[in-house]
Structures are given as C-alpha cells and as structure tokens.
Amino acid sequence: MVCKAAMGIKAAAKLRCPPSVAAAARSRLTPWMLRATTTVLLWTCVVQLTAVGNTWGPRVLKGWPSCRTAREAAAAAAATTTRLAMPEPVVEKAVLPPKRIYINNGYLMVSCNGGLNQMRAAICDMVVIARYLNVTLIVPELDKTSFWNDPSEFQDIFDIEHFITSLRDEVRILRELPPRIKRRVELGKFHSMPPISWSDISYYHKQILPLIWKYKVLHLNRTDARLSNNGLPLEIQRLRCRVNYAALKFTPQIEELGKRVIRILRQNGPFLVLHLRYEMDMLAFSGCTQGCTPKEAEELTRMRYAYPWWKEKVINSFVKRKDGLCPLTPEEIALVLRALDIDQNMQIYIAAGEIYGGKRRMASLTSAYPNVVRKETLLEPSDLMFFQNHSSQMAALDYLVSLESDIFVPTYDGNMAKVVEGHRRYMGFKKTILLDRKLIVELVDQYTSGSLRWDEFSSLIKAVHANRMGSAATRTVIPDRPKEEDYFYANPQECLRDRNLLRTS
Numbered sequence: 001m002v003c004k005a006a007m008g009i010k011a012a013a014k015l016r017c018p019p020s021v022a023a024a025a026r027s028r029l030t031p032w033m034l035r036a037t038t039t040v041l042l043w044t045c046v047v048q049l050t051a052v053g054n055t056w057g058p059r060v061l062k063g064w065p066s067c068r069t070a071r072e073a074a075a076a077a078a079a080t081t082t083r084l085a086m087p088e089p090v091v092e093k094a095v096l097p098p099k100r101i102y103i104n105n106g107y108l109m110v111s112c113n114g115g116l117n118q119m120r121a122a123i124c125d126m127v128v129i130a131r132y133l134n135v136t137l138i139v140p141e142l143d144k145t146s147f148w149n150d151p152s153e154f155q156d157i158f159d160i161e162h163f164i165t166s167l168r169d170e171v172r173i174l175r176e177l178p179p180r181i182k183r184r185v186e187l188g189k190f191h192s193m194p195p196i197s198w199s200d201i202s203y204y205h206k207q208i209l210p211l212i213w214k215y216k217v218l219h220l221n222r223t224d225a226r227l228s229n230n231g232l233p234l235e236i237q238r239l240r241c242r243v244n245y246a247a248l249k250f251t252p253q254i255e256e257l258g259k260r261v262i263r264i265l266r267q268n269g270p271f272l273v274l275h276l277r278y279e280m281d282m283l284a285f286s287g288c289t290q291g292c293t294p295k296e297a298e299e300l301t302r303m304r305y306a307y308p309w310w311k312e313k314v315i316n317s318f319v320k321r322k323d324g325l326c327p328l329t330p331e332e333i334a335l336v337l338r339a340l341d342i343d344q345n346m347q348i349y350i351a352a353g354e355i356y357g358g359k360r361r362m363a364s365l366t367s368a369y370p371n372v373v374r375k376e377t378l379l380e381p382s383d384l385m386f387f388q389n390h391s392s393q394m395a396a397l398d399y400l401v402s403l404e405s406d407i408f409v410p411t412y413d414g415n416m417a418k419v420v421e422g423h424r425r426y427m428g429f430k431k432t433i434l435l436d437r438k439l440i441v442e443l444v445d446q447y448t449s450g451s452l453r454w455d456e457f458s459s460l461i462k463a464v465h466a467n468r469m470g471s472a473a474t475r476t477v478i479p480d481r482p483k484e485e486d487y488f489y490a491n492p493q494e495c496l497r498d499r500n501l502l503r504t505s
Contacts, residue, residue: 097169102134104172106212107181109190109219111141116157116395117415119143121489122223124243128236129227131171132201133209139164139175140223147281147307148391157392159249166247170239181217190217195226198482201236229488230477240488241495244419245426250396257383258400264378265401268371271347272337273398273405275420277327277412278361279353287315288326291361324438327412330355332444334365336435337409339461342369349405350374351398351416353391375401408432408470418490424470425496432470439464472496 110126112119123140130137139154154160164173177185191211196203212218265271284303304310320326348369355362366372375397387393402408402420410417424430443460446452475486475493
C-alpha cells in the first residue's frame, strides 16, 4: 500500500520501493495467479464433460455447443422432451386410521401355541381381548416348541407394521414392552397363566382384568380356542373378522411367492386345492392307520407316545375311522373326486407337507389325476430356499393358493381347513367341498367290497354333498359343548355380506 501510494504521486515518481517490499508484493500475487489458472482449467474440464455427457455440470452449460452430430443432438433433445412429458410416479401414502385414545390398564403378552392357522385364529382373539380390556397388546410370540419346531417370529410371517398401524383405531400394539416395564418383567414382576378355553368376554372382564390391574403385565401362555364361538356382541365378532381378513397380511415376500404359484397354475387352467392331511404327525396324533403297513403303524404309535402333550395314547384306528374321525386316505379321496365328476385333467394342488408312505400311497390319486402338483414341483429350489425348515411359512404359501383355488377340498377338519373355509366364505362363498367323512368311509367300504356299483356309489356321494359346498349357512350352536359346535372362523356369519341367504345346516 505504501509503495502504491508513493508511486501515485508525481513528486515522488523517481522513488523506488525497497526490494523487500517488492518481494512481498510478488509473493502475494503468486497465489492469486495459481487460483485463477486452476479455476480456468476446472471450468474447461466441466465444459468438456458437459458436452460429452449432457448430464453433468450447471444447467447454464447445457446449451453450449458440443462435439455431437446433429442426429445425436436431436435424439438427446427428443429423449429430454419425453422425460419432461412423462409425469412423475405418485406414491400414495396409506391413510392410517386415527389412534384410539384410552386409559391403558396394563400390558398383555401372549404366547401362541400350535400350527400357523391355530395361531392365526388365536391372534385375532387376543386382539379382541386387548381391545375390550383397554390394555396394550405386545406383538404375539409364535410357537417354536411344537412338533414343527419352526423358529419363525411374527414378522417373518406377517406384515408387522401393517398389523400394528391398521388396528391403531382399536387397540395399542407395541413390538415390545417399554424399557421400564421390560425391566419389571425381567425381575419376574408379572403374572403368567392359561385362560379358560371357550370363555366369553365377561370372563376376561371379571377374572383377567383384575390380574392386569394387580400385576400391570399379564402373560397368557396358551391361546388356542380361548374365546367362545357364540354369545358375543356383534362388534366383537366383526373385530375378529377385521383382524383375520384385513390386519393379518403375510409378508411381501410370502405374498409375492404365493402370487407366482397362482399365476403358474392359472396359466394351465382351473385348479383344485386338496388339503390332504396325511402327514406323519397327523396320523400319529389321530391314531389312524388305515392302509398303513404293520411297521408303519408301529412307527406312528411310537411317535404318539414320544409327545407327552398328545394326551390320547391308546387309539382304536378301526373304530375311529368308522366314526368319521380320521383324515381320508389318498386312496379314499381319489374315489371321492372321481365320484363327484371332477375332471381328470384338473390340476390338483396338494396343500400339505410330506405325505406319509410317499409314492406308494399317492399312486391311486396320481393315476386318476395325472396333473397332481405341489409348490415344490412348480417352483425352483432356490425360490423355497429361505422357507426350508419353516413349516409355518410353507403353510402360509399353501394358505394363499387355497384361497384363490377354483375348488378347495379338505380331507380333515383341522385348523387350516376351517380357517380357509371361513375365509373363502368371506370372499364370496367360493366353492369348498366339505366332506362327510363318516358316510364316505361307509360308502367306500361298500364299493370296494363289491356290494355297491360305481354308478350307485357316485350318485350317493353327489347327493350327500349337494349342500356341502361352502354356501351360506347358520352356525350350529351346542350350549355347554363348544368343541362340538361350528367353529366361528369356519363360518363367521356375522361378517358375511349375504346374511339374508343364511340357512340352517
């Protein structure tokens, strides 16, 4: 500054800056020159890159000339115009119901027991109980200790976020206990018990709610059939349906794989789902050995005694079958399907685990119906890799396919048979053939012994099942014997659209 001022005055025109001052000035100029040179080089690079890619750099450079040909430039301009003309995809956010505000009476933990569909029904009941006790429900724990030994968690099978948010207008559901409450549980400050089976909602108000008030956290360690089929307020029955048919969605992975199986089947025409309950565990539990070799019957008996929670040990298979209490064999169901005039070219999808006796026991069915398939034959092994050793996830796939089938035929009235039957009613009374096993066994024995001709056998099978196709019907109520009456989830008549069509079964 001193130098510049001195040089600007004519009187001191001959004065010279000292060498040290001049050197300092030059040292200050050097960085500025470097910065300016670097900036020019960088902008040159940016311009070149913009000309090549037409996507980099500031928008102001987009209009600069490039080295592209006129054709390339025209194509790029057309592509840009197309992109601008296309509307951006609109992702609609799911509208969540408003949260229900209530004074929380405590926390309800539940451990479900049984297979997938027994647990599914139990979850519906537990949501209802939590709602009407005004408590917070912790996401149910699934059974990992039963025969199937499936380690799946709730979120491995069901869409947990959808489950929680879709029911927020009814009940508060948490993935886990809040930290303070969790510490209480870790210290043993909670109460665990099995509720009484087939109880109405008053039992939970009078017996269970006081325990929640006392302990703050209640753990229900068994959940199968803990709420009655009948005698409940309409809003409770409809909430059971809402949980079952709307809140309990399978994970996106299971849903997508189920849709793929259905697409493959549909490409080849209509299909029938046969819920063939002829797995080893079913036969061991029921004690039914029709058609089994002596060695197989002995193996099934040993298995029954190996599981202490299977209470019935001594079973007369002959008597039980005659009473219609055994699952139909593959040989018996082959005769029934033929008698009902099911087209031999119909695809028969087996919704079940491994059939006991394998190909030997399936021979009659596959001979009568060559298009017998299962998920393992329709999909690649890699598709099912993550489902192996997860029986509940495999059952979820069969559940989805069963819902969409043209005809559903269960050979035994287990939990899947009942829950799918009810779901198909809810979907518009889709055709579900409900087999009269006691009469079928009697007719099959007459036919195989030669005392009944085929045309007689077929006519009688058709006549018996004419009104057993899953149409609208009123649930049978048997006071004081709930296990013998119609199951709510098999016929949720309070939730069906055509209630005016209900008939007495």
